[in-house]
Amino acid sequence: MSDPACQVVIDTRDAKGSFARISQIFNWKNSVWPGTSTLASYEGGKAATAFGRLRGGLKSCRSYTGTGWVGPYKAQLTPEKAPRLGDEAVRYRLAMPMPEDRRLNxxxxTVVRVGSVIVTFGAQDLGKPPAFPADLIRKQVERLSAAQRQH
Incomplete structure (x- = not known):
């Protein structure tokens, strides 16, 4: 990874350091790109610590290079306004030009912490800005909050 601050962002997205994690795919009507969510559980106060590192990484990470499925790439990261959900939330966008035709991937x-859990919602598209449905994120976070109150 070309920028250590960006590695922190990617590690949180990928639930590195979590005690347990599970991912779900959402298939959208009229789209070839699925949405994703990853629910990661952390021990003790480690979720708040991981989220703090994510916030710190988002303050300075703006671009990074790496190698993916189609070879080398350069990603641009742009923070966005986060929804008011859970204990804390952030939102950011990544854009990578495709080597063949320069369309943006x-x-x-959207990353939300609720107690000892961090949930990441991802949406992807080629040539147009993606967005994970806000009502679905809200519903999933409400369910997570309710489940944590019961324990």
């Missing part, structure tokens, strides 16, 4: 991530 864009991803939007």
């Amino acid at each position: 864009e991803m939007q991530y």
Whole structure:
């Protein structure tokens, strides 16, 4: 990874350091790109610590290079206004030009912490800005909050 601050962002998105995690795919009507969510559980106060590192990484990470499925790439990261959900939330967008035709491969991530859990919602599209449906994010976070109150 070309920028250590960006590695922190990616590690949180990928639930590195979590005690347990599970991912779900959402298939959208009229879209070839699925949405995703990853629910990551952390021990003790480690979720708040991981989220704090994510916030710190988002303050300075703006671009990074790496190697993916189609070879080398450069990603641009842009923070966005976060929804008011859970204990804390952030949202950011990644954009990578495709080598063949320079269309942007864009991803939007909404990351929410609820107690000892961090959930990441991702949407992706090619050539147009993606967005994970806000009502679905809200519903999933409400369910997560309710489940944590019961324990």
